[in-house]
Amino acid sequence: MAVAAQSNVDLPRLGIVLMLAAWLLFSLVDTGAKWLAVAGIPAFQLAFMRYAGHFVISIGVVAKGGWSVDRFKTDHLWQVVSRAVLLVTATLSNFYALHFLPLTVASAIMFSSPVIVCFLSISVLGEKVGPWRWGAILLGFIGVLIVVRPFGTAFHPAMLLIIYNATALAFYSIMTRKLSGIVAVDTMQFYLGLVGTSIMAPFAIWAWVAPASGWAMTVLLGLGVMGWAGHQFLTNAHRFGSANQLMPFTYSFLIYVAIWGYLLFGTVPDFWTLIGAVVIMGAGLIIWKREQT
Numbered sequence: 369m370a371v372a373a374q375s376n377v378d379l380p381r382l383g384i385v386l387m388l389a390a391w392l393l394f395s396l397v398d399t400g401a402k403w404l405a406v407a408g409i410p411a412f413q414l415a416f417m418r419y420a421g422h423f424v425i426s427i428g429v430v431a432k433g434g435w436s437v438d439r440f441k442t443d444h445l446w447q448v449v450s451r452a453v454l455l456v457t458a459t460l461s462n463f464y465a466l467h468f469l470p471l472t473v474a475s476a477i478m479f480s481s482p483v484i485v486c487f488l489s490i491s492v493l494g495e496k497v498g499p500w501r502w503g504a505i506l507l508g509f510i511g512v513l514i515v516v517r518p519f520g521t522a523f524h525p526a527m528l529l530i531i532y533n534a535t536a537l538a539f540y541s542i543m544t545r546k547l548s549g550i551v552a553v554d555t556m557q558f559y560l561g562l563v564g565t566s567i568m569a570p571f572a573i574w575a576w577v578a579p580a581s582g583w584a585m586t587v588l589l590g591l592g593v594m595g596w597a598g599h600q601f602l603t604n605a606h607r608f609g610s611a612n613q614l615m616p617f618t619y620s621f622l623i624y625v626a627i628w629g630y631l632l633f634g635t636v637p638d639f640w641t642l643i644g645a646v647v648i649m650g651a652g653l654i655i656w657k658r659e660q661t
Contacts, residue, residue, distance in 0.1 A: 421592015
């Protein structure tokens with residue numbers, strides 16, 4: 369009994385480790401995409417490779433029990449496809465914007481997504497939002513304005529693409545919540561890869577640029593593998609820990625990209641980017657805390 373009790377205590381810790389690993393992989397995807405974009409690889413090609421690798425792996429996972437067509441079927445096809453389109457277009461906008469923006473700026477804006485989810489939950493999910501959450505929503509948008517500085521010299525139009533990215537991720541999160549438990553994770557992963565590969569293939573072929581080195585090709589191929597593995601870690605993390613236990617550790621992504629940005633690109637986030645990121649994180653944590661009550 370003592371061993372079993374200890375095992376149960378360790379489960380949330382395992383969930384946290386998996387969550388940290390997931391966001392580490394996602395940070396490597398964004399860092400690799402930025403490095404390749406700076407090297408001249410088009411965003412369509414980056415997005416295609418991100419989802420083509422994901423698709424190949426997902427086919428193998430879904431079909432491991434046999435090649436029956438029924439294993440690829442779902443009664444919620446249009447919702448699953450719509451969910452995939454949201455993430456694919458968010459990825460494309462993110463990869464394109466990373467050519468122009470530091471990793472920390474793009475990531476800080478992207479992490480307004482939980483605030484947007486809270487805002488959308490009022491109309492989309494019919495949830496009641498009290499004064500604390502309304503305050504957090506307002507605080508989150510103030511944080512975005514601090515990072516973006518729409519009327520300052522630091523503003524770049526690519527920031528609008530990251531705002532779209534955050535909004536698309538919010539809708540994606542809501543749809544994932546609605547589909548969770550009624551559609552298998554492997555099925556959603558399969559359609560995510562299928563939709564991403566199908567949409568991006570014509571544009572990627574048209575704009576294709578051969579990587580300049582073997583290492584660049586390795587990074588390009590790694591986008592899909594790391595993206596798929598990150599989603600697997602993220603999904604499994606929620607098997608061992610609750611969303612309330614795991615949510616604060618999503619912000620490890622900001623630490624990861626700050627490190628990669630400094631090591632690979634020599635970028636250091638400026639004062640207002642740091643302030644805006646802290647404000648956005650604070651808004652997200654307020655929403656997380658209120659959801660526990």
